[in-house]
Amino acid sequence: MAAAALRHCWRGLLQNSGNGAVGTVRSNIFEGVRQKSTVQYISRPDLPKLAYRRVKGKSPGVVFLPGYGSNMTGQKAEALEEFCKSLGHAYLRRHHWNMEKKDVLFMLDELAEGPQILVGSSMGGWLMLLAAIARPEKTKALVGISTAADHFVTAFKTLPIEVRKECEEKGVWTVPTKSNEEGMYTVSLDFLREAENHCILQSPIPITCPVRLIHGLKDEDVPWHISMQVAERVLSPDVDIILRRHGQHRMAEKDDIKLIVYTIDDLIDKLTTMV
Structure with a gap:
């Protein structure tokens, strides 16, 4: 009460x-x-x-x-x-x-x-x-x-193949955003590979x-x-x-x-x- x-x-x-x-x-x-x-x-x-x-x-x-x-x-x-x-x-x-x-x-x-x-x-x-x-x-x-379920994984897969190859060579994917002061997220390829094991959709x-x-x-x-x-x-x-x-x-x-x-x-x- x-x-x-x-x-x-x-x-x-x-x-x-x-x-x-x-x-x-x-x-x-x-x-x-x-x-x-x-x-x-x-x-x-x-x-x-x-x-x-x-x-x-x-x-x-x-x-x-x-x-x-x-x-x-x-x-x-x-x-x-x-x-x-x-x-x-x-x-x-x-x-x-x-x-x-x-x-x-x-x-x-x-x-x-x-x-x-x-x-x-x-x-x-x-x-x-x-x-x-x-x-x-x-x-x-x-x-x-x-909620960003599976989001980075699916978004990365939609990139042109030449962009994905460039990211794989660098080991990182730079994602533009308006949600932080830097104006970008930096996502490691190791993170993406691990995230692939946890897709649920x-x-x-x-x-x-x-x-x-x-x-x-x-x-x-x-x-x-x-x-x-x-x-x-x-x-x-x-x-x-x-x-x-x-x-x-x-x-x-x-x-x-x-x-x-x-x-x-x-x-x-x-x-x-x-x-």
């Missing part, structure tokens, strides 16, 4: 915060009450230490998987942390992007306690799906943001938990129809797709973040009610 009241209050604060939206809530409402999570490190056998941020709390927890090259102090990551803190739910995120499937599984196995809602942005959405397939007992719901996707897919129609990096393909292939009977008419790839505008928070909030309510 208390959690439901607090959730309703949180929504009211967002709705009444005017143009400041999430930013106002974060800077004013929580100022002096909550502290930002600190970077922690955990050792792994034969692998580099894993840097992460974690807020302990109740279940279901939320695990955020960022996009390729994303800053872990970005707006989505920070807003989700404040939201989870406000309701007392656990929250976990990797401190840097350079994450592979084994890193996500290690986080779920060693750092995430109890059932989790996985939230994946862009390439993080692909990792989210792979993790849900590998750890169905731990994954209770998914929220994909501009050619057959049914064995995921049965609730799935929410949010995508912008103005996304110039990852076409929105990829989220449609994911929705068509997952086996879950509970799948919703939300298309943002003016949404771009990063989905970092204040109304985008509000939508993401509301979506997670509804899933928490759904999972809690089911229990």
Whole structure:
């Protein structure tokens, strides 16, 4: 009952915060009450230490998987942390992007306690799906943001053969983008070869938990129809797709973040009610 009241209050604060939206809530409402999570490190056998941020709390927890090259102090990551803190739910995120499937599984196995809602942005959405397939007992719901399932692999294969040969000689593929300050992503060919082993859109996707897919129609990096393909292939009977008419790839505008928070909030309510 208390959690439901607090959730309703949180929504009211967002709705009444005017143009400041999430930013106002974060800077004013929580100022002096909550502290930002600190970077922690955990050792792994034969692998580099894993840097992460974690807020302990109740279940279901939320695990955020960022996009390729994303800053872990970005707006989505920070807003989700404040939201989870406000309701007392656990929250976990990797401190840097350079994450592979084994890193996500290690986080779920060693750092995430109890059932989790996985939230994946862009390439993080692909990792989210792979993790849900590998750890169905731990994954209770998914929220994909501009989900890039199979995207780099399929996009590379559509390049002219002479361009692909040039990339193979250099060992890297430079992809133009408007989503970062550099104006490009640099993708190694080793990464692409490994990614080929994890493509999932050619057959049914064995995921049965609730799935929410949010995508912008103005996304110039990852076409929105990829989220449609994911929705068509997952086996879950509970799948919703939300298309943002003016949404771009990063989905970092204040109304985008509000939508993401509301979506997670509804899933928490759904999972809690089911229990």
